[in-house]
Every structure is written in structure tokens, then in C-alpha cells.
Amino acid sequence: MNAVLAFTIIMLVWAISDFISKKTKSLISSLLVASLIFLIGFKSNLLPKDILPSSSLLSLGTTVVGFIIVHIGTMISIDELKQQWKTVVVGVSAILGIAVSLLLIGPLFESRNYAIAAIGAVSGGTISIIIVQEAALAAGLLSVAVLPVLISALQGLIGFPFTSLILRKEARRLQGEYRAGTLKMVKKKEGHAEEKGKLPAMFETTAGTLFIVGVIVLVSTYIDSLTNGILNTFIVALLLGVALRAMGILKPNILSGIDAYGLMMLAILIIIFGPLATIEPQALFEMIVPIILSFLVGVGGSLLFSVIVGKLLGYSLLMSMAVGLTPLYGFPGTMILSQEAAKSVGETEEEVQVIEAQILPKMIIAGFSTVTITSVLITSIVAGWIG
16 A cells, blocks of 8 residues: 555544544543544455555654653653652552452453453553553464553543543542541642753754663663563663653653653654454454453452552541542543542632542542553563464
């Protein structure tokens, strides 16, 4: 297929997906819409099966996965994680709950590989899915590579309304405490000066930034080969991103603002649709049970572990449950749902601020500790068991 035509059609598909997602306030995710368009297009032959590789986006996406992981690492503030350490512990326990429950219930799946693939999908975002897909495709397991795509596409439909309901109840509880005088207004700290990296000015351009991040990815790859895969490239890249930001060498959100960032992110997302082109309809029907089990078992394990740990750390039942559900959507859903809950319950501007100050920081850090950090680490480990 003509490369320009393929690229243009994919941009149209994503534009439609983004439009529908925004109109439904992310209740229907862009990933779900795009998955349906590609799936229907491939099976009806309206879209040629070679459209993704022809667009060159697959090659680009494969190349820049490590770049995006380093970027994610620079989004993480060690100071913020320390301040919200209880939330981090609850969030990590939620991911462990997903992994443990799915591995224990694995025999109920037609294949234990489905259970392993579901861990990456239920617990994380695009990066976790890509990690699972690479392992599944390397083992020649096409349906296992498709499963996390379908799970991820449906996560928002479960996570958003459920979390919204829970956070609104938590907001009412906090409102009651505030009116009773047991909850005080949290004074906002003075804004910190914008963090800047220590790299020379020549490396602050688009090309210079990509060079620096590329070097970090190459170092991560070298460490991976040096340790025979014990220290996975993605894990090393994430940790280096976190460490280099903490040391002030890299600025926060290293790739944000450079000309190539938007296209790189789109290329990453396109990777996960590849297996949809060759999966047979019968195989899709056979995955209905694994998808249902993935949500029931995975979400159940997440809630169970987060509630138990949250109780031990003094969190309310509702707040613990909300943190346990953040793997289903991550940021910016964590921010949007928190703000909506505060605004829908608070009757004065001060009440809204009090409620938001209690919920928002926990939900933001929960999203980073689950989807951004722990899911990538756990998925990198369990993906090696596929086969």
C-alpha cells in the first residue's frame, strides 16, 4: 500500500477515535474506538492488512518505545512519592493483587499464557501491553498478543463509572468531616521554581534531546545484554529516567514540548493494533471468556489487596478502592475523576478545595505508582514466562 495513503488513513482513524473519546468525556476510550475500526476494517477488507507497516509508524513505534519509557521516568518526582508513600504502597499492592490473583486463577483460562497477558493489560497501559505483545509474538502466540489489546480497550468502560461512583461517596464522607470540624483546609505550598536539567543548551533542542534520550536507551539495552535479560531494557530505561531527573540532569517530562513527541506517542499506540490484522474471527470469539475472567479476577484481586493494605495504613475503604482501580485508566483519568467528584459534591468553593486537596494528590500518585512504575516492572518479569 502507498505509504502516504496508509499514513493518512491511520491519522483519520485516530482523529475519529479522539473526537469520540472527548465527546464522551473519555467514557469511551479512543483505544476502544480505534480497535473497533481497525478490527472491522481488517475483517471486512475495507482496510488492507498491510496498512500499519506500510505507514512506517510500526517501525517508528518500535524504535522509540525506550524513548517514551525514559520520558515516563522523568515524569516521576521522588519527593512527591515520599510525601504520598502510603498511596504508593497501596498502589503497588493493587498491582501485586492483579498479578497474584490472575496467576492463581490461571488454570481457569484455556491457556496460562492468557492469564500472564492479562496481568500486563489489566495492570497497566500501552507500554505494558507492548511488553506482553513482544513476548507473545516471539513465541508465535497471536491470540495471546491480541488479548491485552481487547482488555485495554474495554478498561475505561469499567474503571471510569465505578471509580466515579466511589470517589463521589468518598467526597461526601470528606464533606461530612469538614462540616464537623475534623477536617481542615490544607494550605497550598508556595509554587516551586520550574525544574530545569543540567544539560548544555545544545541538547535542549529537539535533535539534542532525542540524542540524549537515545544514548540512555542504548545504555539500557547494553545493561540488558550484559545481564542476559535479568535487568530488562525497559526497566533500566525507566529507572535511569527517574534517577537522572532526581539528580537534576534531565528536566521533568523530558520529551514534552519537542516537535517529535506527539508523533512518537501515536507511533507507540499504533504498535498494539498490529496483531488485529491477522487474528481469525474464531479466535476472537474464543477470547470472550478470558476477557471476562481477566476483569473479574484481576480487578477483584486489585481491590482485595488495596483494601487490606489501605486499612492497615489508615486509608478509608472508599479511598483504598479508588486507588486500587487506577490501573484501569491512569492519568489523566485520575485527575479528571478527582476534580469532578470534588465539584459535584462541594457546595462552596472552600468545600471543593478541601475535598480536592484530600483526593487529587492520592489519585495522581496512585496512577503513577500503578500504571507508570509497578505495572512496567511486574509485566517485564512475567512476560518472560509466556511460551
